[in-house]
Amino acid sequence: MSAPAVPCEAIPGHPDFRRLDSIAGIAVDLRYATADNFVGRDLYSPLDCHWLHRDAAAALAQAVAWLTARKPEYKLLVLDALRPQRVQEQLWDALQGTDLLSYIADPERGSIHSFGMALDLTLLDAHGRELDMGTGFDDLSERSHPALEAALLARGELSAQHIENRRWLRDAMRHNGWQGINSEWWHFDCGDRQHVRQHYTRVL
Numbered sequence: 001m002s003a004p005a006v007p008c009e010a011i012p013g014h015p016d017f018r019r020l021d022s023i024a025g026i027a028v029d030l031r032y033a034t035a036d037n038f039v040g041r042d043l044y045s046p047l048d049c050h051w052l053h054r055d056a057a058a059a060l061a062q063a064v065a066w067l068t069a070r071k072p073e074y075k076l077l078v079l080d081a082l083r084p085q086r087v088q089e090q091l092w093d094a095l096q097g098t099d100l101l102s103y104i105a106d107p108e109r110g111s112i113h114s115f116g117m118a119l120d121l122t123l124l125d126a127h128g129r130e131l132d133m134g135t136g137f138d139d140l141s142e143r144s145h146p147a148l149e150a151a152l153l154a155r156g157e158l159s160a161q162h163i164e165n166r167r168w169l170r171d172a173m174r175h176n177g178w179q180g181i182n183s184e185w186w187h188f189d190c191g192d193r194q195h196v197r198q199h200y201t202r203v204l
Contacts, residue, residue: 005202008047008084016201017116018057020050020081025064027077027124031137032087038138039094043087051082053116053200056190060119062176071168073126079137079186080120083113085204100140103183112189115200119178120186123169133169134162137186146170147182 011017020028031037033044052060060076067074089107105111112118123131134152135144142148143157146166152158166185174180178188189196 005085005204007204008049008082008086011051011082011203012048014201016053017051017082018054020052020057020078023052023057023061023064025068025075026060027075027128029077029079030081031079031120032083038140039091043090047084047087049080049082049084049087051116052119053082053190056081056117056119059177059190063172063178066175067168067172074131074168075124075128076121076169076172077124077130078119078121080113081118082116082203083111083118085110085114085202088114103140110197110202112193112196114202114204115196116203117190117196117200119173119188119190120184121169121173121188122186123165131165131168132162133165133185134158135185144185145183146180146185 006014020026028050030044030049033042033049035041064076067076085107088105088111091104092107095104120137122133122137125131135141143152149158149163149166153160153163169185170180173188178190181187181189
């Protein structure tokens with residue numbers, strides 16, 4: 001069974017999707033709508049990618065509430081949400097011939113971002129500054145790997161504060177229906193990937 005698909009231009013008004021600006025308590029800076037990403041150019045314009053699937057939006061709202069109750073000076077900053085399939089293909093093409101393809105979901109299989117069921121995000125402090133996570137967003141190096149944090153700490157490549165900051169982000173997400181991945185501290189999936197690919201609407 002394959003998931004249904006709709007073009008990104010048809011998302012406004014679609015019952016399965018919810019705009020990011022309808023979710024209270026978050027900040028938004030979609031990096032692929034700017035040149036501040038590893039490709040170095042705006043990949044989204046003129047598409048409107050300020051969307052999540054309604055299930056992911058509800059889980060994000062729960063993460064906001066969890067964080068607010070425990071660390072009210074922190075705020076979630078969304079760096080990427082819905083990423084249309086056509087943009088995923090551009091990212092895949094941009095990394096051809098490099099050893100970085102493992103960081104990008106093969107468009108044939110599909111990124112969970114293309115279903116509006118994944119987020120890239122970080123934390124802001126009380127002054128609206130991004131917390132230091134040891135690397136920036138889209139840093140495609142081992143220092144971004146949650147799975148290697150203990151070794152990176154032992155080698156002095158990450159500090160205890162970097163790991164503490166990452167843990168606040170992970171805890172807010174994991175307690176509210178999100179799963180992280182081993183290679184990117186900023187990425188979280190909502191729900192089971194296989195189920196999402198089979199049953200949710202893919203955005204082209």
